[in-house]
Amino acid sequence: MQYKIMLVEHNRLLLEQLSKVIESAQDMELAARYQNSNDALGQGRVFNPNIILLDADMDNATELLQEFIASFPQAAIICTGEKWQADRTSHFIQSGASGYLIKPFSYANLKEAIKTYTTNGMEMDSQVMTFFSPKGKSGKTTLIANLAMALGRSTGEQVGIIDADLQFGDMAVFFNLEPQSTIFEATRDVSFLSPLELRSYFTKVNDKVSVLCGTKTPSYIDKVSIPNLETLIKMSKSLFKYLLIDVPAGFNPTSIAAAEMSGMTYVVSMLNGAYEVKHAQRALDIFEAWEDYQQRVKVVFTRVVPCNQESKRKMSEAIGYPVEAVVPNAYMVVSKAADNGQMALDLEPDSPLAMSINYLAGRIIHQNDTGRGAG
């Protein structure tokens, strides 16, 4: 696709500099450039741009953005600013911008921004999910990893995992990754990063799924600040259509912050006896403090035997809350997969485990069809 770009930049020097970047690109056309945004609104339409780079370093940037959206419904609008500001950026995205780019930018920055923001990962409809467990060993890391793969495969969208299980994060081990950077570096640097730069902190599992791995040593736990974690989650929303967050078991600052930032929180418990049901119930009691908890909290039980509708119904009855999904006891395939550095989902694609994970993936994908979108 040929990019027809309209550049709106109030700073003369930047206007010159950025124009040069676009003009020298083979696959981009500088369809029009304006120093004055009213001129752009008045005259720009005849050039039919499909990308608008809009100077957002202005007091009235939000109103301007709205006017550009109304006048150029066909174009993707990428706001540009000299500094990354999480709150402002997220506000622009919510107002309908496709993305945010730091200027001055290089051809490579621009190209990647266009690719990212026009094909996937617009924050607006990104689904953020936290997987919370009342107690450890709930099967949630296994669930997240397999679910992420299922989501990537069946939607072709970008899927991100944040391993915020700060002390015992094992997503890297799970996927057999050797991360160059972890959540420790990402939260340390986040206030200086743009989303595109943040992307390089994630480690790719395949062309759809990427993981921000956990800290390398448990002692880093207190080095991850909660406000920075929140900024990180916010920023990651512009990179991934689906964002899955693994958190430490139980209620703690990390799990609470992640859940607050998420459109959906899954309470995951592994059935070992009757206690887990009680724990799930108690966790729900706490989430009840959220006014909209019935839309934002879903319950999943793992290692359910027999894993069928009847069990699901019985468990819903027992906790007095609908159970979203039940995952079967699949110890053999899960541990075989772990030994081979593979996903259980791939190892036995027709297994009951794979079926239940694909079912849950389908529910997530179609969440927006039935009502409130998560995210």
Ligand SMILES: Nc1ncnc2c1ncn2[C@@H]1O[C@H](COP(=O)(O)OP(=O)(O)OP(=O)(O)O)[C@@H](O)[C@H]1O
């Ligand atoms: N559906 C399942 N059936 C049987 N065993 C499972 C299932 N899912 C996971 N397991 C096993 O249970 C153990 C815990 O799984 P996992 O690490 O996914 O849970 P977790 O909640 O992330 O644990 P942690 O508290 O250590 O983070 C692992 O040994 C895993 O192989």
Ligand SMILES: [Mg+2]
């Ligand atoms: Mg885990």
